[in-house]
Amino acid sequence: MTKLKYFKKDANRYVMKKEYTFGLIVSFGLAGIAAAGIWINEPGIAWILGILSVLCFISIWIKDVTIDLDKKEFILKSGLIVPSIRVRLQDFQNFELVRTKQYLITTNTSLNICYLKDGKEKYATLSQGFTNQKMQNLANEIDEILHNHEAQR
Template sequence: MEQLKHFTQEGHVYKLKPQYVFNSIFITLLLLVAALGAYMQEPMMMWIPLIVAILAGISMFNKSLIIDMNNKEIRVRKGLIPIAATIPITDIQNFELFAMKQLLITTNTMLNVYYLKNEKRKSANLAQGFTKKAMQNILNEIQEIIDYA
């Protein structure tokens, strides 16, 4: 297996390196809106984006993606209150690369995994960014890790 760009390896456990770009841009835009609200002396336009920016910052540091080949599972933690989803590799049905576009401009790209849990189809978001290429590279590395072990 070649050197991984998006994951760090500790034995047979692979952890996705932190990706702060998408959230940092989102938080910066919210803070700019809050600053504009303060300048215009509109309290609601200032406080709501400021609170959302703080919550997004907390969420940014809570997320993680770990591929544990010792236990043959993927552990995903996302969101403000990080509830971990443990996905056995044998239960994975497929991966999805989804891009949202607004007026021909890609605004968000998500990498999702679909799996079976208690005979119900579930999904979990693995990574998020701006470009399909970055998400495709992460997906290629995930598949390489799973296939290699």
């Protein structure tokens, strides 16, 4: 297996390294608009966007993606209120790469995992960023981890 770029190996668990860039850009953008709300004397905007900025900043450290090969599952945690999602490897179907554009400018690219739960197709976000290449490399690394695990069996 090649050197892992997006994950840290801990025994038979692979934990995704924290990615701060996207979350910090969103947090600082919201904080900047909140500061503009103070400057134009709109306290409602300042409070709402200031609180959202702080919540977004906190959620950067809460987000967690783990591939546990002993339990044969993905463990996904994102957001403050949403509980962890456990996806068994046997329920994993494929990855979905979603790109959002505004006026020919890519504003968000997310890598989602597609899985079956109770016979229905479900999706959960693995990572977000700005480029397709990074998300594709992440999907390739996860695929390599799973393929190497299968080869060892």
